[in-house]
Amino acid sequence: MHKGSxxxxxxxxxxxxxxxxxxxxxxxxxRKQSGHYWASIDVPTSAVTIRGGDQVRWYQSSEKVRRGFCQTCGSFLFWDPIHHDKIAIAMGCFDQPTGTKIWSHIFVGDKGDYYEIEPGVLQKDQ
Structure with a gap:
């Protein structure tokens, strides 16, 4: 079990x-919502327990996706593809150690001009 907040x-x-x-x-x-690039894991919704779910506010960022954040502190926590049995959770919210790593960078054509992506990790345009 991994915990975060x-x-x-x-x-x-x-x-x-x-x-x-x-x-x-x-x-x-x-990048605009998180302030940098967004690092997350995709997990089945059945593997996730959210306490304080009444504090989550959702922003419908497209027809297919909503983004969840804390109404009190503003932490960006979830990327939820509507009508799918999975949810992306921000890596930054997890307590250490996570036991995982970043395996790919996506939408690299949109990346900010103020940083570089480390070599040796898969990069995709989408």
Whole structure:
């Protein structure tokens, strides 16, 4: 079991089992909402327990996706593809150690010009 939370602790997250490897998304929406690129894991919703779920506010960023954040501290926690049985959870919310790493960078064509992506990790345009 892996535990995490938002900055203020109003939302507590538990994921059953090992964490999969993470993706880092460089699209403009993720960069604008997170303040940098968005690193997250995709897990089945059945593996996730959210305590303080009434504190989560959702922003519908497209027809297919909503983004969840804490209404108190503003922590960006979830990327939820509507009508799928999975949810992406921010790597930054997990307590250490996570036992995982970033395996790929996506939407690298949109990345900010102020940083570089480390060599040796898969990079995709989408």
């Amino acid at each position: 938002c900055l203020c602790g109003a939302i507590q997250i538990e994921v059953t089992g090992d964490l999969p490897e993470a993706d880092a998304c460089h699209c403009s929406q993720c």
